[in-house]
Amino acid sequence: MTARSLCATQDFHGFAQAYRERYPDDVFVPAQPLSADQDVTALVVALAARGRHDMLFCERVEGLATPLVTNVFASRTRIGRLFGVAPTELFDAWQRRANAPLAPRIVSHGPILDNVTEGDAVDLATVPMIRHFETDRGPYVTNAVIVAEDPVTGVANMSYHRSMPHARNALATSLHSRGHLWRMLQTAQARGDTLKVAMVIGAHPLFMLAAAARLPYGADERALAGGLFGAPLELVRTPRYGIGVPAAAEFVLEGTIDANEHAEEGPFGEFTGYSSDRSTNNVLRVETMLRRDDAWLIDVVGGPYAEHLTLARLPREAEMSEKLKARFPAVTAIHYPNSGTHFHCYVALNQSRDGEARQVMLALLGWDPYLKNVVAVDADVDITDDAQVLWAIATHFQPHRDLFVVDGLPGSALDPSSASDGTTSRMGIDATRGSRFDGVRARVSDDAMRRAEQLVANLAGAAR
Numbered sequence: 094m095t096a097r098s099l100c101a102t103q104d105f106h107g108f109a110q111a112y113r114e115r116y117p118d119d120v121f122v123p124a125q126p127l128s129a130d131q132d133v134t135a136l137v138v139a140l141a142a143r144g145r146h147d148m149l150f151c152e153r154v155e156g157l158a159t160p161l162v163t164n165v166f167a168s169r170t171r172i173g174r175l176f177g178v179a180p181t182e183l184f185d186a187w188q189r190r191a192n193a194p195l196a197p198r199i200v201s202h203g204p205i206l207d208n209v210t211e212g213d214a215v216d217l218a219t220v221p222m223i224r225h226f227e228t229d230r231g232p233y234v235t236n237a238v239i240v241a242e243d244p245v246t247g248v249a250n251m252s253y254h255r256s257m258p259h260a261r262n263a264l265a266t267s268l269h270s271r272g273h274l275w276r277m278l279q280t281a282q283a284r285g286d287t288l289k290v291a292m293v294i295g296a297h298p299l300f301m302l303a304a305a306a307r308l309p310y311g312a313d314e315r316a317l318a319g320g321l322f323g324a325p326l327e328l329v330r331t332p333r334y335g336i337g338v339p340a341a342a343e344f345v346l347e348g349t350i351d352a353n354e355h356a357e358e359g360p361f362g363e364f365t366g367y368s369s370d371r372s373t374n375n376v377l378r379v380e381t382m383l384r385r386d387d388a389w390l391i392d393v394v395g396g397p398y399a400e401h402l403t404l405a406r407l408p409r410e411a412e413m414s415e416k417l418k419a420r421f422p423a424v425t426a427i428h429y430p431n432s433g434t435h436f437h438c439y440v441a442l443n444q445s446r447d448g449e450a451r452q453v454m455l456a457l458l459g460w461d462p463y464l465k466n467v468v469a470v471d472a473d474v475d476i477t478d479d480a481q482v483l484w485a486i487a488t489h490f491q492p493h494r495d496l497f498v499v500d501g502l503p504g505s506a507l508d509p510s511s512a513s514d515g516t517t518s519r520m521g522i523d524a525t526r527g528s529r530f531d532g533v534r535a536r537v538s539d540d541a542m543r544r545a546e547q548l549v550a551n552l553a554g555a556a557r
Contacts, residue, residue: 099175103297103327104204104341105391109162112148112174119171121147129156129223129232137164137394146171146399154390157221163392165298167399172407175298187321187411191306195319197326203340204385206329211381215262220294220344220382221390222258226362233257233361235393235401237266238293238304239377241277242336243311249337250274251304251314253405255361255395256292262379264292264346265358267372269506273310275373282352290350291336292377295343295391300326306408333381343388347381354378364405364434366397367509402431413438413461421453428476435505436465439476444525451497454521463505468522473534485524488532495523 098111113120121140127133133151140147146167154161166172169180176186210216222232237256242249250273259265268275274288281288293300303318315337318326328337331347338345352375359370394400406429417424423442430437438457444450450469457467470476470485490496497520504517511517526532 100297100299100322102341103300103322103324103339105162105295105297105343105389106341106387108297109150112171113150116171116174119147119168120150121145122150122152126153126155127151127161129154131224131227133161133163133223133392134225134394134396134398137167137398137400140164141167141399154221154223157223157390158219159221159388159390161221161223161390161392163394164400165391165393166301166404166407167394169403169407172298172302172403183407184411184414187408188415190320190323191317191408191411193320194313194316195322195325197313197315197319197328197337199337200327200329200340203327203329203342204387205338205340205342205345205383207386208384209332209381210383211332215379215382217258217261217264217346217379217382220346220384223390223392225395226368228368229361230357230359231257233395234264234292234294235395236294236301236391237264238296238301239266239274240291240293240315240336240338241274241288243277244289246311248311248313249315250277250310251293253304255358256377257358257361259356259358259376262348263356264377264379265356266350266375266377267358268375269371269373271373271506276310278350278352278375287349287351289334289336290348290377291331291334291338292346292348293338293342293344294346295389296339296341297322300339301391301393301404302408305404307412331381331383338383341385342383343385343391345383346377346379347383348377348379350375350377362396363507364395364397364401365507365509366434369507369509371506397431397434399431402429402434406435409461409463413457416460417453417456420456421449423449424453425472426476427457430477430479430482432479433466435463436508438464438467439482440467440469441472441474441476442469442525443472444527447528450523450525451521454497454523458499458502458519458521462503464519465504465508465517466520466522468524470524471526482524486522489526489530490522490524497521 151161178186234256256264256266299321327340354376355374358372360368363369426441454467500518
């Protein structure tokens with residue numbers, strides 16, 4: 094079975110079946126039923142504490158009429174398998190496909206049309222949701238991809254927005270990024286209209302990754318999904334507003350967002366590790382509900398955990414890697430560590446002249462609106478290892494000389510340390526050695542290391 098077979102169809106069920114057959118040791122199936130109140134998150138946290146980031150397939154969750162799959166994006170190795178590459182090649186593989194978008198294709202049939210409920214018959218109690226944290230206001234949809242099409246061009250925007258039940262036929266949601274969907278909502282309000290949307294809850298992992306990408310306004314993430322698949326994304330039109338959604342999706346909720354209607358939403362456990370009630374408090378009125386016969390709840394583990402962070406960050410990391418290396422050939426790698434949520438970035442480079450590291454860091458801080466802190470290190474430092482980056486800071490960095498701060502810039506609305514107006518300061522730390530550094534790094538020879546590794550292997554074999 095090749096990596097291609099994981100994407101042989103645009104159906105999450107096909108992906109999950111192929112993955113379980115190919116990599117059974119990377120899928121955890123709980124033997125006992127789980128509670129819908131925090132047990133799923135607790136299991137992910139307990140596994141992570143043991144260095145495991147298995148995809149979870151929960152066949153029985155109390156109160157849910159569907160299986161639940163989560164933690165899909167917690168492992169870069171697993172994501173790399175979707176592209177047929179090792180984790181170290183993931184950025185380049187992503188950019189190759191993302192730079193070759195394919196327009197979506199409308200089809201007449203798909204599993205998502207198995208069941209269509211409209212009007213007064215809509216009841217969101219039939220949509221599976223779980224509670225992720227004790228501090229959450231209640232159950233949440235964490236995998237809510239809202240699709241909105243421009244009424245003139247037909248170009249769609251896709252973006253994630255946490256959502257919780259508000260009424261039988263309404264969700265409270267936050268457009269906290271104030272990104273393209275927010276802009277489309279303001280445009281609709283200006284013409285005296287509501288924004289017509291379709292919320293996709295569960296689809297193939299490549300669709301989910303495309304929805305996390307940051308594209309220019311007017312670019313269609315559905316075409317990006319086609320590029321990732323290497324084939325046009327197959328869409329069906331929603332019954333009421335004709336919005337193109339994945340034909341093989343699990344659930345779709347079609348309705349409207351009125352810029353003038355609001356409801357309390359949050360707190361919810363966010364990527365910062367804090368329970369956040371910062372919200373735009375918008376309401377999505379659901380007029381049509383679609384679901385496939387064999388629907389699953391495809392969950393995303395929220396909070397400061399690997400799945401949430403990697404899903405949101407991977408497209409941005411790949412974009413930053415391509416832009417930096419094109420502009421600064423000295424750059425060898427970049428990495429956004431989980432320890433820094435979305436606010437830290439490490440960049441490694443072979444600095445050719447003093448000041449180059451500072452220039453690279455300024456570019457990163459200007460390009461990525463989430464970043465607060467960038468650390469530059471030499472190319473021989475493993476930037477996927479926090480301990481090595483901290484060692485570089487400890488031995489190469491002089492605060493009076495190698496630190497700079499820029500204040501008063503827009504930041505993430507979810508950063509609990511940001512000002513009330515959402516502004517933040519940003520810092521660069523130059524932990525490269527510089528041209529005047531005269532230390533010689535202590536090292537053990539390759540021959541000695543090979544002998545030691547053989548001794549350790551022999552000890553391990555004897556222990557068994």
